[in-house]
Amino acid sequence: MKQRPLVLQSLLVALFVAYMILPIIATYIFSIATKWDITLMPEGYTLEWYQTAFDHPYFSITLTNSFIVSIAAVLVGLLFIVPTTYWVHTRVPSAKPLLDLLMILPFGIPAVVLALALIRVYAFPPFARSPFLLISACVIFSMPFMYRPVSNSLMAIDVHTLTESALSLGANTLQILLRVIAPNILPGILSGSLLVFATVFAEFTLANLITGASFKTFPILLVEFTRRDGRIAAALSVISFTVAWLASIAILWGSGRGRKPTEEALGAR
Amino acid sequence: MAYLELQNVSKLFGAVAAVKDFNLAVEKGAFVSLLGPSGCGKTTTLRMIAGFEMPDAGALTLDGMDITSVPPNKRGTGMVFQAYALFPNMNVRDNVAFGLEVTGHPKQEIDERVREMLALVRLDDTAKRFPHQLSGGQQQRIALARALAIRPRVLLLDEPLSALDAVVRVALRGEIRRIQLELGITTVYVTHDQEEALSISDRVVVMNQGLIEQTGSPEEIYRQPQTRFVAAFIGTANQLNGVVVDRTQVRFGEILLRAPVPSGLNESSKAVVLVRPESIAIHAAAPTDAHNVLEGTIQTITFLGPITRVGVDVGGTRVVADMAASNRAAFTHTQHVWLSFPPDACQVMANQ
Numbered sequence: 001m002k003q004r005p006l007v008l009q010s011l012l013v014a015l016f017v018a019y020m021i022l023p024i025i026a027t028y029i030f031s032i033a034t035k036w037d038i039t040l041m042p043e044g045y046t047l048e049w050y051q052t053a054f055d056h057p058y059f060s061i062t063l064t065n066s067f068i069v070s071i072a073a074v075l076v077g078l079l080f081i082v083p084t085t086y087w088v089h090t091r092v093p094s095a096k097p098l099l100d101l102l103m104i105l106p107f108g109i110p111a112v113v114l115a116l117a118l119i120r121v122y123a124f125p126p127f128a129r130s131p132f133l134l135i136s137a138c139v140i141f142s143m144p145f146m147y148r149p150v151s152n153s154l155m156a157i158d159v160h161t162l163t164e165s166a167l168s169l170g171a172n173t174l175q176i177l178l179r180v181i182a183p184n185i186l187p188g189i190l191s192g193s194l195l196v197f198a199t200v201f202a203e204f205t206l207a208n209l210i211t212g213a214s215f216k217t218f219p220i221l222l223v224e225f226t227r228r229d230g231r232i233a234a235a236l237s238v239i240s241f242t243v244a245w246l247a248s249i250a251i252l253w254g255s256g257r258g259r260k261p262t263e264e265a266l267g268a269r
Numbered sequence: 270m271a272y273l274e275l276q277n278v279s280k281l282f283g284a285v286a287a288v289k290d291f292n293l294a295v296e297k298g299a300f301v302s303l304l305g306p307s308g309c310g311k312t313t314t315l316r317m318i319a320g321f322e323m324p325d326a327g328a329l330t331l332d333g334m335d336i337t338s339v340p341p342n343k344r345g346t347g348m349v350f351q352a353y354a355l356f357p358n359m360n361v362r363d364n365v366a367f368g369l370e371v372t373g374h375p376k377q378e379i380d381e382r383v384r385e386m387l388a389l390v391r392l393d394d395t396a397k398r399f400p401h402q403l404s405g406g407q408q409q410r411i412a413l414a415r416a417l418a419i420r421p422r423v424l425l426l427d428e429p430l431s432a433l434d435a436v437v438r439v440a441l442r443g444e445i446r447r448i449q450l451e452l453g454i455t456t457v458y459v460t461h462d463q464e465e466a467l468s469i470s471d472r473v474v475v476m477n478q479g480l481i482e483q484t485g486s487p488e489e490i491y492r493q494p495q496t497r498f499v500a501a502f503i504g505t506a507n508q509l510n511g512v513v514v515d516r517t518q519v520r521f522g523e524i525l526l527r528a529p530v531p532s533g534l535n536e537s538s539k540a541v542v543l544v545r546p547e548s549i550a551i552h553a554a555a556p557t558d559a560h561n562v563l564e565g566t567i568q569t570i571t572f573l574g575p576i577t578r579v580g581v582d583v584g585g586t587r588v589v590a591d592m593a594a595s596n597r598a599a600f601t602h603t604q605h606v607w608l609s610f611p612p613d614a615c616q617v618m619a620n621q
Contacts, residue, residue: 161354164321165412167341168348169368169419179371183358 024241031234049235058221063243066201066218069131070247073138073200074193077146080139082189085147086181089154090163103147106140111205114141119210134210138200145195153188154181193251198244270333272297272455273318273423278327280313287313289479291327295423295457295472300449302458302466305476306502311459312427314476318457319425320344332422347416351428353408355400361387361411362396368419386414389448406437413445417452424449424456430465442469463503467491475499497618500543507549507588509542510620519617522584527560528615539620548614549590551579552607553599559609563588567604570597581608 031049033042053059088099106114118137119129127133159181166176182189204219212220218240226233271294278291288310295301303311316322318329320341328337336344347368355364363370365386369379387393390410400408409429416424426445430438446469449456460466466473467487475482475490475498483495494500501508511521513534519526519542528542556562565583576591579600590608600606 157357158352158354161350161352162356164319164341165348165350165354165415166356166367166371167321168319168344168346168425169371169415170342170345171367171371172342175371179367180356180358184356186358 027234027237027241030231031238033231049229049231050239052229052232053225053235053239056221058216062216062218062221063239065131065215069135069138069203069207069217070197070200072135073142074196076135076139077142077196078189078193081143081146081192082150082182083177085150085154086159086177089151089159099147100151103144106143111141111203112209115206115209129211129214131211131215134207134215137206137210138203141203141206142196142199145199146192149188149192149195150185151188153185157184190251194248197247197251201244201247202240270330271295272299272332273457274330275314275318276328276330278314278317278324278329280310280317280322281325286479288317288324291479291481293474293481293484295455297455298453300446300456300458300469300471302460302470302473303476304460304463304466304473304502305482307461308478309476310479311461311476315425315427315457315459318423319346319348345419345422347419347421347424349409349412349416349424349426349429351431353400353405353412353432355408355412355415357400360397360399361392361403364400364411365415365418367415372419382418386418389417389451390414390444404437405433406441409433409441410444413448417448417454422455424454426456426458428459428461430460430462438465445469467503475502477502493616494543497541497543497621500616500618505546505589506543507546509544509586509588511540511542513538513540513617517612521563522586524561524563526615527612528617529612530617534617534619541618541620543616543618544610544614546578546589546591547576549588549608549610551581551590551592551596551600552609553604555607556609560612561610561615563608565606565608567600567602567606570600570602572597579606581606583608 029042030036032045032047034044034046034048036042085099088095114137118133122128122133127136162180162184163176166180171179202219203217204223207215207217208220208223211217218236222233222236222240225236273293273295275291275293278288279286280288291310291314293301293314303314305311313322317324320336320339324337328335330336331344331346356367359367362383365383366379369382374382383396384393387396390413392407392410392414395403395407395411400411403411409432413429429445430441433441442465445458458466458470467490470487472484473487473490474484477498483490483499485493490499490503494503494506497508500506509519509521509526511519511526513530513536514520514525515536516530517527519528519530519540521542526542530540534540550556550559552559555564563581563583565581565588567579568582568587569578569580571578571580572594573591575594577594577597579590579592581588581590588608
């Protein structure tokens with residue numbers, strides 16, 4: 001009798017994991033399959049699709065472009081969203097509901113509407129259909145992903161008192177932000193950066209409409225391949241996953257390295 | 270001119286005045302406490318000294334300089350908060366060093382000062398620990414060391430002991446006073462705990478509803494409260510409402526109490542006679558040679574360690590009296606008793 005809920009629980013978990021993992025595994029297998037349509041497992045295995053993808057002249061260009069846009073979106077987000085969130089939390093808490101509401105807007109406005117509106121408003125150089133406009137659009141689009149974790153982290157610590165105690169010790173706003181607030185909301189900043197990076201890296205609609213062929217991103221290339229050969233598209237998807245995971249590891253590793261020296265220096269003393 | 274002065278300082282929050290026309294002069298090296306119930310404006314006053322709140326009127330001067338509009342990070346005031354507010358990402362050493370590092374002191378000087386400060390608060394061996402690895406009392410001592418490390422011109426403490434256990438609280442308040450005397454640092458201390466304020470201060474400022482009720486030494490505040498509020502807030506004072514008969518007598522119900530009536534009170538004006546419980550003696554039989562004898566029935570007997578506090582119903586008025594705990598056995602609930610107190614233990618005030 002006691003076992004039953006446990007069995008049910010395990011079954012639910014297994015089903016959920018399968019639901020999440022199976023498509024990814026299938027994509028991986030498909031990317032190295034010679035032919036996989038009427039059989040249960042592929043008829044043979046090959047790395048040909050990866051070769052084709054790597055050899056494509058646009059492969060490295062689109063990958064670089066996607067990196068540029070994603071990293072720029074993360075940096076702009078860090079530069080604007082984090083200080084703004086901090087400022088609203090400490091100085092104008094009454095504006096927090098308004099900011100919360102603003103941060104939901106990107107979810108409510110379809111990417112198509114956002115892209116077309118931006119194209120019409122910023123129809124003049126140097127913005128018109130430029131990577132700058134794409135990056136700006138991506139920042140707006142991914143804003144909530146940076147805002148939410150940062151805002152939650154700020155709520156988890158006593159920002160107000162920490163700020164005041166740093167102030168009374170003679171620190172200026174920049175020192176407070178960099179030395180006191182940022183390290184204490186680092187988990188939020190990190191997960192925000194990761195979410196923004198991943199979202200923007202996989203973003204298709206905005207890139208396709210704003211820059212299109214003039215500044216192709218990786219997802220545009222991927223979509224082009226799905227029309228030609230699903231197996232090459234699968235190989236590109238796997239590369240895309242890998243990039244996202246590598247980026248996550250790099251960010252986590254980078255932040256870990258940033259903190260270590262102080263601890264080591266202290267250990268030596 | 271005093272070292273730290275607040276002149277006609279007022280602060281409004283919306284339409285509510287948190288602090289009204291506040292005047293205070295603190296001499297260099299003095300320990301002054303702002304004491305009052307929550308919402309009396311004591312914390313707002315402290316925050317104005319720190320620069321976290323801007324006064325709506327009035328001026329603040331520190332060491333001869335007008336600091337009214339100086340930002341908090343340029344005032345050189347060290348602040349200790351109720352919630353410790355240590356930086357959780359830094360270890361003890363970095364916390365204490367923070368104020369010196371952000372103002373660009375050389376590393377050698379910082380290291381020396383950190384050692385000195387940790388020795389001062391007797392936590393030399395905690396330099397590498399993080400705040401979450403310390404007890405509340407230890408964290409507050411580090412917060413004190415951090416505030417003192419910048420050699421502030423004034424040390425500000427905002428209910429620093431309120432979050433601590435009773436035992437730690439008493440020990441740490443002694444530590445704070447020792448360190449304050451050792452450094453001779455001018456200190457403003459905010460608390461709602463009258464015992465705390467009386468035990469460590471040179472001067473106590475009792476506040477109520479944004480106004481100063483009384484300023485004086487702890488003894489003055491305790492022995493000669495100037496207002497009914499102070500009398501009621503500091504210690505426990507019995508308040509007997511009556512009518513002035515002449516310069517030495519006040520009628521309380523049917524009884525004539527002998528008490529020194531101040532010159533400001535006229536005959537037949539309403540007055541209140543204040544008597545501390547420790548001045549009242551309890552008798553099982555009617556005393557023959559005592560002044561100011563009241564008759565009543567025991568309602569409560571409360572054991573308080575060295576003393577036992579007895580609550581007596583005197584014709585509808587509750588009067589509390591203290592006695593040595595050893596006399597406890599002589600009395601029981603609902604027993605009929607007599608209370609007496611000498612005239613010079615009474616303080617008479619107008620009853621507004």
